[in-house]
Amino acid sequence: xxxxxxxTIDPYIESGNxxxxxxxxxxxxxxIIGIYTDVAKIHTLLQWFTKQPDTxxxxxxxxxxxxxxxxxxxxxxxxxxxxxxxxxxxxxxxFALTEQKNTFNSKLKNSEKQRLKLLHxxxxxxxxxxxxxxxxxxxxxxxxxxxxxxxxLQQQEKTxxxxxxxxxxxxxxxxxxxxxxxxxxxxxxxxxxxxxxxPSPIENAPILLDKIPTKKNDKIILFNPPEIDYxxxxxxxxxxxxxxxxxxxxxxxxxxxxxxxxxGFFRSHRSYIVNLQKVREIITWTRNSYSLALNSxxxxxxxxxxxxxxxxxxILGI
Numbered sequence: 001x002x003x004x005x006x007x008t009i010d011p012y013i014e015s016g017n018x019x020x021x022x023x024x025x026x027x028x029x030x031x032i033i034g035i036y037t038d039v040a041k042i043h044t045l046l047q048w049f050t051k052q053p054d055t056x057x058x059x060x061x062x063x064x065x066x067x068x069x070x071x072x073x074x075x076x077x078x079x080x081x082x083x084x085x086x087x088x089x090x091x092x093x094x095f096a097l098t099e100q101k102n103t104f105n106s107k108l109k110n111s112e113k114q115r116l117k118l119l120h121x122x123x124x125x126x127x128x129x130x131x132x133x134x135x136x137x138x139x140x141x142x143x144x145x146x147x148x149x150x151x152x153l154q155q156q157e158k159t160x161x162x163x164x165x166x167x168x169x170x171x172x173x174x175x176x177x178x179x180x181x182x183x184x185x186x187x188x189x190x191x192x193x194x195x196x197x198x199p200s201p202i203e204n205a206p207i208l209l210d211k212i213p214t215k216k217n218d219k220i221i222l223f224n225p226p227e228i229d230y231x232x233x234x235x236x237x238x239x240x241x242x243x244x245x246x247x248x249x250x251x252x253x254x255x256x257x258x259x260x261x262x263x264g265f266f267r268s269h270r271s272y273i274v275n276l277q278k279v280r281e282i283i284t285w286t287r288n289s290y291s292l293a294l295n296s297x298x299x300x301x302x303x304x305x306x307x308x309x310x311x312x313x314x315i316l317g318i
Contacts, residue, residue, distance in 0.1 A: 004028050007052075009185075012044045019044070023185040025161075025178070029127075032150055032160045034174030036188065041180055042132060042163045049130045049161070056124035058131045062117055066106035070097055073105055074119065081123035094152070095119065096145045111142035118149060129153060130161045135169040140283060140293070147173060147285050167234060171269070171303045172289050179235065188235065210263070212256070214240050214247035221247060225263035229294055230302050231256055231273040244300070266312060268292055269303045276315070 004026035011022040020041060027033055035045065050057045065073055074091050078084045092098045095115050100108060108116065114137075121129050134150075135143050150173060153160055164170050170177050177188045211222040229241045233253045239246040249256070257267050260275075268274045280295040282304065290304040304312065 009045070010048055012041070018182070020180055020182055021184050023180075025185060026176075027128075027159050027161075029159055030154045030157045031176060032154065032162065032174050034162045034164065034170035034177040035180055035185075036164060036167050036170055036177055037180035038165055042165065045163055045180075046130065046132060049128070052128070054126050055128040055130060056121060056126040058118065058121045058129070058134075060114070060117075060132045060136065062120070064105045064113060064116060067104065069102055069104055070108070070116065071101045073116065077119050077123055081120070081125070083123040091119065091122075094122070094149065096141070110137060111139045114138055115142055115145055118146065122149065122153065127158060128161065129158050130163065132163050133166070134162055134164070135166065135173070136164075143169075144283075144285055147289065151286070167232070168291075168301055168303055171271075172285050172291055186235070212240060212249065212259070213251070214249045216247050223247070225260055225265070225275070226277065228260075228265075228275055229278050229300060230275060231260075231265075233271045241300075266308075266315065268308055268312070269305045272302050274302050282309075282312070 005028070006024040006026055009023050009025055012019040025033075025035075035042075037045075046057055046059060049055055065076065068076065070092070071088055074088050078086070078088075078091075088101075089098075092101050095118070097112065097116060100112060105113065105116070118131070118134070121131060134146050138146065150160060162170060162174055167177075179186045179188055210225060212225065212228065214221045214223065223240065223242055227242050229243070231249070231253065232239050232241065232246075238249045238251065238253060238256070240249045241247075251259075253267070253271070253273060257265070257273055260273060264276045265273050266276050274292055274294070278294045279292045281293040283291040283293055283301065285291065288306050290306060290309055291301045292304050294300040294302065
């Protein structure tokens with residue numbers, strides 16, 4: 001395995017307050033590196049990357065030329081990046097826009113526009129590609145198309161940095177994930193195939209507790225299992241999600257798995273437990289990447305480890 005290189009990122013200081021210190025960001029050629037942080041920090045990171053050599057920065061709010069048709073816009077971008085060797089038909093296929101080729105950009109759906117904006121990233125010859133929120137507000141078809149595009153960028157030996165405040169989307173797309181907060185950069189342990197500690201057999205539990213305690217605003221809130229959509233653990237901090245809202249919980253994922261399995265919950269990933277009654281769809285992103293779409297107004301998607309897929313199919317009888 002190649003030894004990682006490092007980018008030294010400048011600190012961000014505002015009104016004398018250190019929002020985040022200077023840090024070293026490890027990278028390897030051809031890697032997809034996710035940086036999980038809040039919107040304000042994403043904005044400052046984009047500003048830093050924009051000033052770096054051999055780097056192309058794809059900002060989500062970049063505008064399209066609305067009066068051009070899709071094919072006209074592709075031709076314009078090919079000239080902009082001196083990339084006329086690849087045919088328009090190949091690019092239309094890659095971005096899944098063949099049926100929209102004669103459509104004006106202004107008439108495209110939002111997901112189609114976001115896919116087309118990534119054309120700049122694909123055509124750029126820069127070694128470092130920085131993409132802001134690549135999956136935000138995309139439909140499932142477009143998310144899968146973006147994942148395929150990222151795989152193509154990897155084959156071009158480009159190093160891709162994904163900046164997002166959505167941890168689940170980084171899980172399905174990144175080979176390595178880091179969290180950036182006020183203390184600096186922290187590597188997140190998201191290995192899916194590592195052997196997990198087995199909880200004690202459920203049948204040995206003397207009491208079947210049907211309330212899950214959480215705490216918010218100095219109040220202890222008890223939830224019945226059917227109310228819970230899913231449970232997430234990030235850096236040891238466990239959150240119970242109910243109707244799109246997160247509630248901190250002091251119990252570990254192993255404890256919660258033991259308590260909730262009899263109520264139809266499933267450990268879909270080492271960092272996630274999901275209420276199977278809330279699962280609407282099993283999504284296949286790539287051959288080794290899966291997610292569970294929940295039946296909720298938030299259109300929530302929870303990661304599914306590839307080594308958990310067979311167990312889930314057995315439980316569901318499919």
